[in-house]
Each structure stands twice: as C-alpha cells, then as structure tokens.
Amino acid sequence: MQPNSSQSHNLNIATLVSVGKHPQSGRVRRADQDSRAVELGLRLTADNPAGLTVLHAGDPAEPSLRSYAGMGLAAIKVLQLDPAADAVAPLGEQLQQCGADIVLTGVRAESGEGSGMLPYQLAEKLGWPIVPRVADIVAVQEGVAEVLQALPRGQRRAIKVRLPFIASIDTAAPAARQSAFGPAQRAEMRVSVIPAETDTVRQSWDEAVAKKRPKRLKVIKAKTAAERFKAATAKSQSEGGRIMKQEAVDEQAQAILDLLIEEGVLR
Amino acid sequence: MIFEWLNPLLIATALLLAVIGAVRRVKLWRAGQPDQVDLIAGLMAMPGRYLHDLHDIVERDKYMSKTHAATGGGFVLSALLIMLVHLLGIDSQLLAWALLASLTLMFVGALFVFKRRLNPPSRLSKGPWMRLPKSLLAFAGGFFVLTLPAAGMLSDGFMAQAGGALLTLLLTALIIWGMGELFFGMTWGGPMKHAFAGALHLAFHRRSERFGGGRSTGLKPVDLTLATEVGVLGVAKPTDFKWNQLLGFDACVQCGKCEAVCPAFAAGQPLNPKKLIQDMVVGLAGGSDAKYAGSPYPGKTVGEAQGGPNQIITDGLLAPETLWSCTTCRACVEECPMMIEHVDAIVDMRRFLTMEKGSTPNKGAEVLDNIIATDNPNGYAPASRTHWAADQNLPLMKEVGEAEVLFWVSDGAFDMRSQRILRAFVKLLKAAKVDFAVLGDEELDSGDVARRLGDDATFQNLAKRNLAVLSQYKFSTIVTTDPHAFHCLRNEYNDFGSDALEGVEVLHHTTFLNSLMQQGRLQLDPFVGGKVTYHDPCYLGRYNGEYEAPRELLRSMGIEIAEMERSGYRSRCCGGGGGAPITDIPGERRIADMRMDDANETGAELIAVGCQQCTAMLEGVVEPRPQVKDIAEILVDQLVDSSAHVLAQEVH
Numbered sequence: 001m002q003p004n005s006s007q008s009h010n011l012n013i014a015t016l017v018s019v020g021k022h023p024q025s026g027r028v029r030r031a032d033q034d035s036r037a038v039e040l041g042l043r044l045t046a047d048n049p050a051g052l053t054v055l056h057a058g059d060p061a062e063p064s065l066r067s068y069a070g071m072g073l074a075a076i077k078v079l080q081l082d083p084a085a086d087a088v089a090p091l092g093e094q095l096q097q098c099g100a101d102i103v104l105t106g107v108r109a110e111s112g113e114g115s116g117m118l119p120y121q122l123a124e125k126l127g128w129p130i131v132p133r134v135a136d137i138v139a140v141q142e143g144v145a146e147v148l149q150a151l152p153r154g155q156r157r158a159i160k161v162r163l164p165f166i167a168s169i170d171t172a173a174p175a176a177r178q179s180a181f182g183p184a185q186r187a188e189m190r191v192s193v194i195p196a197e198t199d200t201v202r203q204s205w206d207e208a209v210a211k212k213r214p215k216r217l218k219v220i221k222a223k224t225a226a227e228r229f230k231a232a233t234a235k236s237q238s239e240g241g242r243i244m245k246q247e248a249v250d251e252q253a254q255a256i257l258d259l260l261i262e263e264g265v266l267r
Numbered sequence: 268m269i270f271e272w273l274n275p276l277l278i279a280t281a282l283l284l285a286v287i288g289a290v291r292r293v294k295l296w297r298a299g300q301p302d303q304v305d306l307i308a309g310l311m312a313m314p315g316r317y318l319h320d321l322h323d324i325v326e327r328d329k330y331m332s333k334t335h336a337a338t339g340g341g342f343v344l345s346a347l348l349i350m351l352v353h354l355l356g357i358d359s360q361l362l363a364w365a366l367l368a369s370l371t372l373m374f375v376g377a378l379f380v381f382k383r384r385l386n387p388p389s390r391l392s393k394g395p396w397m398r399l400p401k402s403l404l405a406f407a408g409g410f411f412v413l414t415l416p417a418a419g420m421l422s423d424g425f426m427a428q429a430g431g432a433l434l435t436l437l438l439t440a441l442i443i444w445g446m447g448e449l450f451f452g453m454t455w456g457g458p459m460k461h462a463f464a465g466a467l468h469l470a471f472h473r474r475s476e477r478f479g480g481g482r483s484t485g486l487k488p489v490d491l492t493l494a495t496e497v498g499v500l501g502v503a504k505p506t507d508f509k510w511n512q513l514l515g516f517d518a519c520v521q522c523g524k525c526e527a528v529c530p531a532f533a534a535g536q537p538l539n540p541k542k543l544i545q546d547m548v549v550g551l552a553g554g555s556d557a558k559y560a561g562s563p564y565p566g567k568t569v570g571e572a573q574g575g576p577n578q579i580i581t582d583g584l585l586a587p588e589t590l591w592s593c594t595t596c597r598a599c600v601e602e603c604p605m606m607i608e609h610v611d612a613i614v615d616m617r618r619f620l621t622m623e624k625g626s627t628p629n630k631g632a633e634v635l636d637n638i639i640a641t642d643n644p645n646g647y648a649p650a651s652r653t654h655w656a657a658d659q660n661l662p663l664m665k666e667v668g669e670a671e672v673l674f675w676v677s678d679g680a681f682d683m684r685s686q687r688i689l690r691a692f693v694k695l696l697k698a699a700k701v702d703f704a705v706l707g708d709e710e711l712d713s714g715d716v717a718r719r720l721g722d723d724a725t726f727q728n729l730a731k732r733n734l735a736v737l738s739q740y741k742f743s744t745i746v747t748t749d750p751h752a753f754h755c756l757r758n759e760y761n762d763f764g765s766d767a768l769e770g771v772e773v774l775h776h777t778t779f780l781n782s783l784m785q786q787g788r789l790q791l792d793p794f795v796g797g798k799v800t801y802h803d804p805c806y807l808g809r810y811n812g813e814y815e816a817p818r819e820l821l822r823s824m825g826i827e828i829a830e831m832e833r834s835g836y837r838s839r840c841c842g843g844g845g846g847a848p849i850t851d852i853p854g855e856r857r858i859a860d861m862r863m864d865d866a867n868e869t870g871a872e873l874i875a876v877g878c879q880q881c882t883a884m885l886e887g888v889v890e891p892r893p894q895v896k897d898i899a900e901i902l903v904d905q906l907v908d909s910s911a912h913v914l915a916q917e918v919h
Contacts, residue, residue, distance in 0.1 A: 012762065022640040024648040029640050178632035180625030181724040184495040 011140055014100035016091065016118075017076070019064050030067040033106030035176035037169040038068055042177070044137060053077055053098055057087035060189045069187030070179030077190045084203060084246040085196035088118065092125040102145065103166040107133060113202065115209075119168045131161055133170040140153055153233065184189045185221040273439065274413065278354045281446040288454030289463065295551050295725035296517065298576050299510030302473060309470035312478065316469040318477045324604045334379040338403060339462070341373025348409060352417055361676075363418035364614050370411045377403035380876040390523025392541070394560025399448065399458045406445025409438055433620055447764050453519050464517035465605055471511045477606060483598065484810045485758030486614055489723040492623075501618025501721060501749070504549035505576045512612060517604045520562055525599030525609065528833075528860075530840040531592040531847075535855030537564040538592035540599040540609045543585070547612065550574035550584050562668065564589055565854070580616060581624075590616050592852045595845030596805040617721030630849045635722050642711040642729065644849075647681050655686040655705045659693055662704040669741040670695070672779075675756065676751035677879070678712055678741045684886065685864055685879035687747075691903040692748050692776055698906055699788040703746075709736045713752035718759070720846040730760050737766035745771060748780045748899060750806035751844070757811065773790030775807055781816040784823050790907035794824035800829045800893075802862065802885065803838035803902045804878035817877050817898055824905050829869040839865060841884035847883070863888040875901055 015038050030038075038054060042248075045051040052236040055071030056065055075124040079090050095103055108116030119211055137159075145165070149157040150172035170232045175209035222228040244252050279798050325332040348366035351357050381400035387393065415421045453459040470479075476483035494500050502508055508516075526532055526539035532539050542556075542564055549556050553575040563569045565584070574584030581587050590613050599609045620629045627635060637646035654662075674696065679685030696703050707887050710730050712823065718726035745768075747753050757773040782788050801821060807813050821828055833839045842848070842858025862887060866874050873894045885895045 002350075024646060025641045027640050029636075072625070178621075178625035178627060178635070180622055180721065181491075182494045182498075182500045182623040183625070186498065 010053050010204065011044060011048070012053075012101045013041045013044055013051055013103070013104065014055055014095055014098060015104040016055050016070050016106075017065070018106065018109040019058065019062055019111050028062070028064040029104055030064055030176070031110045032176075033108075033169050033171060033173075035068060035071070035179075035201065036103035036171065036173040037106055038071055038073070039132075039174055039176040040137060040152070041168060042071065043174070044140075049074070050234070055079070055091065057081050057091055057092060057194075058083070060124055060191045060203055062077070065189065066184040066187070067179045070181060070184030071177050072180075072183055073187050075188040075190050078192070080191050080193045081196050082198065083149050084198050086197070086199035086202075087127060088121045090194045091118075092122055095122065096126060099142075101163040102137070102162070103128075104134075105166065105168050107168045107170060116168075123166045123206075126164075126166070128165050129161055130166040130168070131159060132168045133171055133172075134167040135172040137167070175236045270321050271461050273543055274442065275356065275700070277355050277439070277442060277446065278349065281450040282350075282354075285450040285499070287455050288451065288456075291882045292454050292456075292460075292464070292517070295576070296514045297509050298506045298551070299513040301507070302509035304473075304510050304511060305472045305823075308473065309472075311372070312475075313466060313470040316472075317466065317477045320480075321469060321604060321606065324602075324606070330383070331636060332514075334376050334383070337369070337376030338380055338689065339376070341369050341376055341407070342403070344369035345373055345407070345410065346449075352414065353410075354611040358417070359442050360417070360419055363414055366414050367411060367418055369416065370407045374404065374407035374411065377407055381626075383918065384834055386560040388457055388523075390527045390541075391561060392521035392523065392559070392561035392582055394558065396521060396560070398450075402445060402448035405441045406449050409441030409445050409625040413420060413442065420502070458520075458819070461518055461520040461605070464514060465520070468511070468515045468605065468607075468831075471514060471578040472606065473509060473511050473515070474608065480810055481524070483592075484754070485761075486611065486718060486723075488727060488759075488762045489618055490621075491724055491727065499619065500622040500723075501620070502612075503579050503619045503623065504852040505547065505574070505578075505580065507571070507619075508547075508551075508612070509574035509617065512615075513547075513551045513606050513836065515605075516544050516551065516612070517543045519548065519607060520605060521545065521722045522603065522604060523561060527661045528598040528602050528839075530594060530596060530598065530842060530858045532562075532565060532851075533612055533856075534842070534858045535565045536592035537566050537588050537854075539564050542614055543609065544607060546572055546574065546585055550578070552582055573710055581620065585616070585626070587626065588852045590620065591631075591850040592847070592854070593845055594805075594842055594847040594858065595838045596840035597809040598837070598840065600704045601809050614719065614721060616868055617719075618723055619721070619722035620814075622693075622724060627722075628850045628852070630851070631720055631846065634846075634849050635720060635725060636712075636718060638712055638717050639725055643678050643681055644712065644716055645678075645681060650708055652680050652710065653678050653705075655689060656693070656705070660709075661693065662706045663744075663885070664704045664740045665707060665709060667704050667888075670702050672701055672703040673737075673740070674703050674705045675713075675745050675747035675749070675752055676705055676710060677747055679749055679879045682879070682883070684883060688748050688879055688882065688897040688899055691897065691899040692780075694903050695780060695789065695899060695906065699763075699783045701783070703895075704740075704742075706736060712760075713749075713755040715751040715755050716846050716849070718755070719831050719844070720849065726759075727763065730755070730763055731765070734765035734767045736759060736765060738765060739856070743771060745773045746775075746776055748776045748877075748879065748897070750775060750811070751880065754806045754810045775811070775813055775877065777807070777817040777820055778813055780899065780902060781820050781823075784820060789902070791824050791902060792907055794821075794901070794905055798829045798870055799826045800831055800866050800869045800871035801834070801875045802831070802841065802866065802881055803834055804876065804881050805838065807846055807877055808838055817875070820902065821875055824901070826875075828875075829871050831865045831869055833865055841878075841881040843878075843880040843884040857888075859884040859888050863892050866893055873901075 017034045018031050020029045022029050040141055041052045054073055054076045056076060057079040058081060060080055065076055079094060080086060105119045110112050119130055131147050132152045134147055136148045137154060138146040138148060143163050145161050145163060147159045149159055150170040153159055162243060222231050244255060325335055334466060345366060348362060348369060352362050352366050379401055384397055384400050446456055449459055474483040520543055523541050529540050539562055541561055545554060545559050555569040556572040559569050574585050585630055593613045595610050597610055634644045638644055641649050676689060676756045679689055711733050714726035714729035745756055753775045760768055801817060803814060818828055839862050839863050870892050873896060874885060875898050876895055877898050882895055882897055
C-alpha cells in the first residue's frame, strides 16, 4: 500500500501529536490515533526520512513525547506554549512555514479539551481541505493524493485530494510500530518558545473526567444465527435524507444549505 | 636416530605457533566490552574450578568423565613431560617412565573417545571432531615409541636398525599430526581450542558465584545511560558482549548436551543452543558457519550465516526467531559442562531487538505497552488488582503497616485460573494462623516478562517502584505463589541500591508451606487418589534450587511421587517462560504437549505443579490428560479443619 519512492520523494509531511491518556490507568502515553498518524507519516516518508516533521505544541519535557520518538524519530519539534494558550494559531503558522504537503493528526485528543476541532480549525486557518477519519494514504501522484477514508463496519471510501491537505487519522489506520527505549532517549526535542494568545474561553470551563453515557440495554430480537449475523453486519439504515446525484450543482448546494439552516448549524 | 635434532625443533615450533595463536585468540576476546574480573584470583582458582565444579557436571555421564579424566589428564601430564624429556633433553629414566605412563593413560582414554565416535549420538558435532580421537592416538602413540629409548627400553640404535628411515619418517609424521592437533590446533581454532579457552573461561567466568556449589541466575542489569552515551542498549554486534562472554563462547566443546535438553529444539522451533554458541564464535572470529558440523537450527540450513566482530548479529548471522524461541528455562546452562551462559547471551541480544530496534515479535509490543501503561501484561485497570480477593478479607499493608509475612500476589490476580491457586494459598495461610498482609493495588508486575523480552528499562522501572513500596512496610518474609516473581524478588531486585529487601527472606509458597507443615501448623488428611507426579518449574528448580520442599509437601500427604524421566534439575520446561507464549515462534510441536507426554509416561492421574504459568501451559494441553493442580490446591483439599472444609468446597 505504500506509494513508490519516485512519487513520495519530495513529500513533506507534518504529523501533529498530543499527550495521550490510557483508558484503564489514566496514565500519559502516546495517543492511539496520533501514533497511527506518526506511523503513516513514517511509511509515507520511508525513503526520505527528512520529509517527516513531528510537531507538538506544549511542554517539551512531557514524557509521552519520548514514546512517539521511540518509533524511530530523530527529532520532535516542540512549540513551547503556556498551558493555557490556544495552540491553533502557532501550529498554523508553523505548518505554513515548514511547507507541509500533508498534515496528519488524530481525530481527537485523549486528554485535555479533546473536542476534535483542531484539524478543522487548522484547515480553516490555512484554507486547506480536510479529510476526516483517514485509514490510509494509498498514493500521491502529481500533487494529488489517493486517500482511503474509514467508514463504519470496515467500509472504505476512496477519495482523491489535491495537496496540501489535512487528514485526521482513524483507528482503522495501520497500528503504530513498537516504541523502543533507546531511540526514544536519543531523540532531540527541538524547542521553540512561542508567544501565543491565551485561550480565554477555555479558562472559564470546569474540567471533569468524561464518563460514558449509560447504554440502553440491547434486547436481542434475532432468533437465528443468520439474523444475528445480519444485524451485526447490515449497514445502518439512514433515516430521512435524500440522495441527489442527477440534480444541478446549485440545487445540490442549496439542499445542503437548507439542511444546515434547518439543523441550526448555520444561522 | 637419523633426525635426532628434528624432534626438539618440531616441538619448539609447535609450541611457538601455539603461543602465536593464543595471542591472536586473546585479541579476539579482548574486542569485547570490559568486565570486572579479578584476573589473578581467577587463575589461582581455575584448577579447583576445573577439578571440582566442571568435573561434577561431566561426572553425570560416567563414561565421559572417566574418558576425559584419562585423556585430558594424560595429555596435560604428557605435554609437560615431553617438554622436559624431548625439548629440554633432560636425561632421566624416571621422567621417561613417567612420560610413558601418562602417554599410556592418554592412549587408553583416546581409545574410549574413539569408541564413542564410532557411532556418535546426533547431539555430537562431527567434522573435525571425528578426527580428534585419531589425533589423540597419533600423539600418544608417536611419542610413546619416541620415548622408549629414553626409558632404556630400546637401545638408541634400535630404530635405525629396525625400521630405519621409514620408521623415523612414520614417527615424525605421527608427531607432527599429533602436535598439529593438540598444540597448534589448541589456539588456532581446532577442536582442542576447548582446552585453552575453557581453562581461561573457568578462570574469568562472569558468574564466579557459580563455582563451589553456588548459584547465580539473576540477569545482569543494563546500564540505561548507555542509550545516550554509546547509542546502543543490549548486544547488537559480537563486540558488544563482555570480553569474558566471548571467551565463554569459545570454550564450547560442541558436546550437544544443551541441544539434547533444549525444549525449543525438541519442539522443532528454530533454536539449537549449541549452534547459537557456535554462531557467536563465528561472529567473534569472523566468517561463515559453513564448517559447522552439528545439528542445525530446526528448519534452517547451515552455511548461509555470515558474521564478523563488528557486524550486527541479527543481520545475517542469526535470525531473530532463534532468539525469541528460547523459554529461558536454563536447561542448557545447567547441562553445559563448560558452564557457558546461553541465556545471558540470548537475553542480551533480545535487549537490542526490543530496546533499540523495537521489534519484539507477535504480542510482545502490545504486552510491553500494557505493562508500561497499567503495570500488568494484559492491560487491566490497575485499580482492579484486588478484585479477586473481594471476598477474602485480606489485611492490606497500607492499613496494617507491618506483618510477619508479605504475600506477593503477582499478576495471577488477574487470571481466573490462577486466582484458584491464590485462594487456596490464602486458605492455608489462614488455617495456619499466619500473620500476613498483601500490598493490594500497590503491588505491580514484578517485571519478569518485560525483562525476559529484553525490555530492561521497563523491568528496572517496575523494580524500583516495587522496592519503593516495599520499603515503606515492615515484614520479615515475602512469600509468593509465582516462581517468576519469586526469582525477580530474590535474585534480581538486589541490583538497584534499595534496602527494602535487606534481611528479608523471599520464599516460594511451597517452601513456606513446607516449613508450616514441619512446625505442625497445618493438619492434613492423607491423600487418596491416583498416581501423582510433580513438575519442577524452571524458575523454582534450576533458577533457585528448590527441588525438595514441594516433594516433601506431597510426601507429607502420603503421596508417593511417580517421577518423570526428566525431573529435578533436568526437568523439561512447560514452554511458558521467557515470554515464549507471547512471542509465540512456530515449531513442529508444542513444548507443553511434550511435557504432558512425559507426565503420561508415568501413568499419573494428577500433575502437581508449583507455578501458575506451568499450570496454564499444562492445562492448555487437550484432554484426555492428567489433572493439573498447584500444590496449594492439593493441600487445601486435604486440610483438616471443619470450617476450612466448608470453605474449600466453595473454592472448587
């Protein structure tokens, strides 16, 4: 699935990593999706290791950064920010400066705000397209990337995107390679201290541990194995909505806009 | 004689070449890393170590020990006397007679070597080793005839008269052959290298505690600062071994005793301890394994391995699967007459693969990640460690602060089968009214699996954190049902500068229960049931020398143990050690199945075990098979205590 060397040779990939949190112990770790993003970055730049920049905004002494480095990174670029600062603006500037073709992130962070908004905000700031929940980047040819997007129940959607773009990496992407202690210790933390605006909105929030919503007990109606199999594998039937393939582009766009207004997304 | 001047010249040349070879060989060893060894004391102790420790191991094979004593002893004595009689030309009938006697001894020994080589078992290496008995005979025979005149048995002129030039030529040829093998070959890499390297290996052994009946089984810690200073952890290249480890590899006699006992080899996994050591020799000297004439790694062909002192071992010399096949059962080390440390070498190389390359196979990476994140190999919530004992009302160290006995629960706490062992043991502790407490959620994984998988960083982290917890409390004894945790606590936690375990006795539960029995604190009914056999866990037996306590416990219930052919120090591994079930290298058979075959041969209906890992492995064998029970479980069933009887019903 890896693109061949001639295509990827000059690819410039930036992977953004955050501080993960283990679901059982609550201990800091490399975040699952972010480390898959690093893995994908390493695979895409296998022939050109200098093409991968791993970027973190936060504390350069953060121990979990070492476990990303243990995947075989020579260095991690750290934008040292005040913990209360908003990371979007400095990250955006940094990405523009380093001339990234593809920016890989997780879908959402495992600790902190974890809103999943960062890739969207970056895309908005940079004016780049975003492809959410990517499972793999199959090939990059002549400035266009072939991307597989992860859909529920193991389905994939093939998408072509023009560079540069932002991709958030889904848990369906290849698992991260083992983090080794030696390289982790040797990796360089390239720190740049960045003044950034304080995230004032966030300051007024109270933080609490997220709890899973209680689930409604599932009553199994299926009587036979075939029915159970069907229930487990069937596509979830979408309710309502319309499929518009033949209509004019304007009409399609108007339908989307109407829906967004109806749902209160746009006012 | 025609060439009277020739023999001293030949002897002198052979000895000189031997010295040159020795210097060359020493240089190869010295390419290794420095290690603290007392050179003088080692050399002084060497003869004792040879005659005592080494000979004790060889003595397990009576035929070979007698053969070796005659051949080796005869040779050493002959070599010294040859120098006196033939090189220095000391004209003494007494010396000549002594030489004749020692040569005769050597000749007789060599005949037995010859006899064994007529139809050698598969474990023995062939190739140059098949030549050795003939070389020995040539040496002893040639010098015997040559010495006859000096002893006054023959007149000086006899040879010239009898055979003339032809006899002299024949004798000279024999002597050149003999000395070529025994003096020159000793330091230039022939079979006799084992004598030279072996003697020095005994002198400079890395685990000198093993001599004089001692035991040294704890792995040596990695200096983690090397990660940034030198840039490599563990052993990547042959020169990353300590110099005396390289010397140890060179001492191998290729007797294949290790191969014969290795469970991975028997299971058809790609490991043969003998070949591994020979590959290390190829690595330290440079070259290929084409000349290796023993059994290959199962499923691999010989002749394709290439190595050199500064080449990465796993790039061409050795396949990583070979290293990951090892169960660290130490059967090879126990059996090796040269006292070579195979397991140390394997773990050293694993350390490089895990800590530098990040290539622990199969579930290895996941298990290590779990241990790092949750302090247990399966990634369970650390706060659920005491759930198994929800109904046990166990005193927590955090609350009592002090107890006579600290019960180290181990990761068996998370496993439902192991929990039955834990419950049985708790019942026995309560029945014997032992003052004990557990650490509860403060206890962490002992680090055993992490260490055997080569992640010494994680092991050291766990060890230090465990020691910090232990140092807060007062207790005189730690008891655990897990021999792996037992080994770590007893032998491997002492390297981290903590006094938490100073003056603390670390015991396996069978040892502890046995002492309770002897104090009369446990009342047991005699065992009624079928035949019982006992499986020695590697980490209890070979690692810690405890063979008796579990057997005494069984006998105390009136059980007559039907011993397996391989028991005690020769016990066959269950296949569960060294992270082998995690790295899961495929073979032709499963080690646990072979162990079950051993048990079946005794006709036993019950296998008594002292280890939760062995229990899991042996119970994984498909039925029909004997039942598998931990000794604590067997004891609890026989406990005489009306209240305990009721409780025991609940357990099972």
